[in-house]
Amino acid sequence: MITPLPHAPDDDLSLQRIAPMTGRAWRVGAGDVVRVADLEGSQVADVFLVDAGDLEDGLSNGRTFDYGGTLSLTVGARLYSSRSRLLATIVRDDVGAHDFLYAPCSQAMFESQYGVSEPHPNCYDNLTGALAEFGVPAATVTIPFNVFMCTSVGPDGRLTILPPRSRPGDVLELRAERDLLVAVSACSASVANGGGARPLGVGVRPSA
Amino acid sequence: MITPLPHAPDDDLSLQRIAPMTGRAWRVGAGDVVRVADLEGSQVADVFLVDAGDLEDGLSNGRTFDYGGTLSLTVGARLYSSRSRLLATIVRDDVGAHDFLYAPCSQAMFESQYGVSEPHPNCYDNLTGALAEFGVPAATVTIPFNVFMCTSVGPDGRLTILPPRSRPGDVLELRAERDLLVAVSACSASVANGGGARPLGVGVRPSA
Numbered sequence: 001m002i003t004p005l006p007h008a009p010d011d012d013l014s015l016q017r018i019a020p021m022t023g024r025a026w027r028v029g030a031g032d033v034v035r036v037a038d039l040e041g042s043q044v045a046d047v048f049l050v051d052a053g054d055l056e057d058g059l060s061n062g063r064t065f066d067y068g069g070t071l072s073l074t075v076g077a078r079l080y081s082s083r084s085r086l087l088a089t090i091v092r093d094d095v096g097a098h099d100f101l102y103a104p105c106s107q108a109m110f111e112s113q114y115g116v117s118e119p120h121p122n123c124y125d126n127l128t129g130a131l132a133e134f135g136v137p138a139a140t141v142t143i144p145f146n147v148f149m150c151t152s153v154g155p156d157g158r159l160t161i162l163p164p165r166s167r168p169g170d171v172l173e174l175r176a177e178r179d180l181l182v183a184v185s186a187c188s189a190s191v192a193n194g195g196g197a198r199p200l201g202v203g204v205r206p207s208a
Numbered sequence: 209m210i211t212p213l214p215h216a217p218d219d220d221l222s223l224q225r226i227a228p229m230t231g232r233a234w235r236v237g238a239g240d241v242v243r244v245a246d247l248e249g250s251q252v253a254d255v256f257l258v259d260a261g262d263l264e265d266g267l268s269n270g271r272t273f274d275y276g277g278t279l280s281l282t283v284g285a286r287l288y289s290s291r292s293r294l295l296a297t298i299v300r301d302d303v304g305a306h307d308f309l310y311a312p313c314s315q316a317m318f319e320s321q322y323g324v325s326e327p328h329p330n331c332y333d334n335l336t337g338a339l340a341e342f343g344v345p346a347a348t349v350t351i352p353f354n355v356f357m358c359t360s361v362g363p364d365g366r367l368t369i370l371p372p373r374s375r376p377g378d379v380l381e382l383r384a385e386r387d388l389l390v391a392v393s394a395c396s397a398s399v400a401n402g403g404g405a406r407p408l409g410v411g412v413r414p415s416a
Contacts, residue, residue: 056345056347057347060311060350060351061269061270061309061351062269062309062310062311062312062350062351063311063317065309065310065311065367066310066311066317066321067320067321069366069367070364070365070366070367071309071361071365071366071367072364072365072366082311082347082350083316084314084316084317084320101269101270101273101279102270102273102274103268103270103271103273103274103290104270106292108291108292109271109274109292112275112292113274113275137264137347139264139265139290139345139347139348140347142268142270142290142350143268143269143270153279153361153365155363156278156280157278157279157280157361158277158278158279158280159273159277159278159279
């Protein structure tokens, strides 16, 4: 299903809709720009990247923190892999508050933190399932870049999850710096999403 | 080589010496306590844990941050795996400042950050090499718990690496909460180590 980006009429990039609590993955080429749009606002997008040439090498928060020297990732920030490959650069950021500290929500997380006992949709299964279609081992999926997720670090190291600051139509764009597999999950965790579970839009602008 | 712990005459736990810039791994049982001692002071120990029953499941900073709600890990803190298993609990901490944000130093890191062109000893190779003897795939090794590494997070998210606060003989102990493979590397990165590269001592106290 293709829907236009709600409030960017000057931009003809069409977006695929990611239904609430689901995920998808795509293969993109070096230079392509991946747009992640929060269609309705306050929805976190768990984004995981894998080197298309090495399916065991995925996004690494620790490498990204080391090489960038900051937890705060916005326009210009470079995202690195476990094996120190430059995967992507943030080229547009309408929001300015994202998270790269938290593991993706998972069935085990919902059981231990939310007390659920039935199967619950979750980002870990969404990301690993979508990437498995490209042959990516589940163990490659570690900590996603949690776009629009707003966490704060207190002076004592204490972490607080705040509602996302993203409004309807807000966008983050990543330029692929090599051929990549890109997985995006519309997060199911209500604490991170300010109480709801909403859809996302994802589109790819091919390199010129 | 076995050396006694320098300044704990009341404790008969013998320590194996980890030479500067090298690493080793051990199998430990549930309930065993692993002691990591900074023999000379200001030396970072990169520690990585793997579930002995699932060699693809290793330590996860993102799960640990999520379930503990803090970046500051000291006595009582629980360390979790990617698959949400409780791996270990910190039961003694003489220092109180450690890091779980930074990837292990690696050959690629020394090339890009320090400008080296020759092979350089590094924690990533030390950890993956030591764990390979137990059949652990290299891809399992992600972000170690960097014992005695002192990083600060500024209010803007900026990261600063400070010299370790550990003095000669200072100790951190982890109680294994399940059967584990434990790898320890005496870090080679002079920025993290306050300018030097020194040995460590590691010992295991069997469960009573």
